[in-house]
Amino acid sequence: MTPATSARDRIGTASRLVVKVGSSSLTTPQGMIDVDRVDALVDVLAARRKTGTQIVLVSSGAIAAGLGPLGLSARPRDLATQQAAASVGQGVLVARYTSSFARYGLRVGQVLLTADDMMRRAHHVNAQRTLNRLLELGIVPVVNENDTVATDEIRFGDNDRLAALVAHLIRADALVLLSDVDALYDGDPRRPGARRLGDVRGPEDLVGVELGKGGAVGTGGMVTKVQAARIATGAGVPVVLTAAAHAAQAIAGADVGTYFHPGGRHPGTRLLWLAHATTGRGRLHLDGGAVEAVVARRKSLLPAGVTAVEGDFAAGDPVDLCGPHGHVVARGLVNFDAAEIPGLLGRSTRELASSLGPEYERELIHRDDIVILEPTH
Ligand SMILES: Nc1ncnc2c1ncn2[C@@H]1O[C@H](COP(=O)(O)OP(=O)(O)O)[C@@H](O)[C@H]1O
Numbered sequence: 001m002t003p004a005t006s007a008r009d010r011i012g013t014a015s016r017l018v019v020k021v022g023s024s025s026l027t028t029p030q031g032m033i034d035v036d037r038v039d040a041l042v043d044v045l046a047a048r049r050k051t052g053t054q055i056v057l058v059s060s061g062a063i064a065a066g067l068g069p070l071g072l073s074a075r076p077r078d079l080a081t082q083q084a085a086a087s088v089g090q091g092v093l094v095a096r097y098t099s100s101f102a103r104y105g106l107r108v109g110q111v112l113l114t115a116d117d118m119m120r121r122a123h124h125v126n127a128q129r130t131l132n133r134l135l136e137l138g139i140v141p142v143v144n145e146n147d148t149v150a151t152d153e154i155r156f157g158d159n160d161r162l163a164a165l166v167a168h169l170i171r172a173d174a175l176v177l178l179s180d181v182d183a184l185y186d187g188d189p190r191r192p193g194a195r196r197l198g199d200v201r202g203p204e205d206l207v208g209v210e211l212g213k214g215g216a217v218g219t220g221g222m223v224t225k226v227q228a229a230r231i232a233t234g235a236g237v238p239v240v241l242t243a244a245a246h247a248a249q250a251i252a253g254a255d256v257g258t259y260f261h262p263g264g265r266h267p268g269t270r271l272l273w274l275a276h277a278t279t280g281r282g283r284l285h286l287d288g289g290a291v292e293a294v295v296a297r298r299k300s301l302l303p304a305g306v307t308a309v310e311g312d313f314a315a316g317d318p319v320d321l322c323g324p325h326g327h328v329v330a331r332g333l334v335n336f337d338a339a340e341i342p343g344l345l346g347r348s349t350r351e352l353a354s355s356l357g358p359e360y361e362r363e364l365i366h367r368d369d370i371v372i373l374e375p376t377h
């Protein structure tokens with residue numbers, strides 16, 4: 001077994017997957033939904049869902065699927081007509097997914113997000129909760145950008161990066177990007193001699209690679225796919241990019257497409273926001289061991305390492321983490337209300353789970369929600 005094959009096992013064994021599919025893989029050139037291809041994709045996702053894997057489907061195609069019904073022969077250039085097409089097409093698209101997943105007794109839930117929902121904390125936490133709840137209920141969330149209300153200034157414009165942020169948001173184990181091309185090539189694959197990149201381990205593997213534009217209905221081409229891969233792998237999420245026709249092999253972890261290896265966990269926009277645009281609504285006082293674990297080893301904060309709590313905050317709020325001498329060392333988004341915390345202090349998560357229930361077998365603050373602060377804070 002090659003190292004690349006074993007790395008891909010992370011996709012084959014993922015318990016939470018985000019799968020993104022592009023417009024060109026779902027619609028006909030006439031601007032209609034391609035029912036057979038939607039069904040073929042759903043066959044693959046439903047089979048994986050039946051093994052217990054939670055799946056979020058980020059689906060493009062609203063604008064493309066609206067063209068036929070509106071009598072348009074090409075993707076419109078102006079925003080208002082794109083929005084009108086998305087409004088008509090999104091309904092058609094979700095109706096199609098609903099009936100296609102129903103063949104397997106599975107339900108879908110539509111989730112429309114804007115870029116703002118990813119940046120603003122209140123929206124972000126809300127989107128996170130909704131997606132988590134849908135997954136707990138066994139639903140397949142079908143996510144798209146909320147094209148009808150997004151203006152040019154606040155628009156993502158491409159679902160590749162949206163899918164990467166969703167993968168980060170729900171702490172997915174892997175992200176699968178499905179397009180009409182079977183892999184990333186070192187140059188435009190329509191030109192003879194272009195070579196497939198099987199693995200991308202870091203930016204050095206992309207030097208000299210020509211990232212070209214997409215097809216007539218797609219938006220970002222390879223540029224946004226590589227950007228998405230960078231966001232996801234930077235958050236520790238591996239990515240595979242391949243054609244929708246190879247979806248079954250890709251999600252099984254087979255050697256198809258291009259595999260982007262995950263890197264370390266770097267703070268994303270949200271953590272920058274947490275560090276620079278918030279103030280702590282309260283304080284948690286940590287013992288020396290917890291400071292060492294959180295700051296030096298970047299671990300989650302567990303109740304056992306907390307000695308005292310100050311302030312009146314709610315679950316999801318930012319709180320400051322103080323060392324034994326009272327200085328602030330980090331800030332994080334806490335998982336519990338202030339009133340719940342005194343009863344948890346100094347106790348192990350296992351003990352809390354057995355006496356209070358499984359919902360208490362959680363860290364006080366997950367490591368992804370902690371940002372280390374410079375001494376000036
Ligand atoms: N270096 C490259 N490797 C692979 N595909 C490329 C490359 N440069 C440009 N492309 C083109 O990008 C297209 C996919 O982008 P896009 O049309 O935006 O897809 P989607 O609708 O699936 O998001 C492919 O059809 C392919 O021709």
Ligand SMILES: N[C@@H](CCC(=O)OP(=O)(O)O)C(=O)O
Nearest residue numbers: 023060061062063158159219
């Ligand atoms: N929100 C748009 C998707 C735009 C987009 O990213 O398209 P694609 O490049 O095909 O993934 C739509 O549904 O038409």
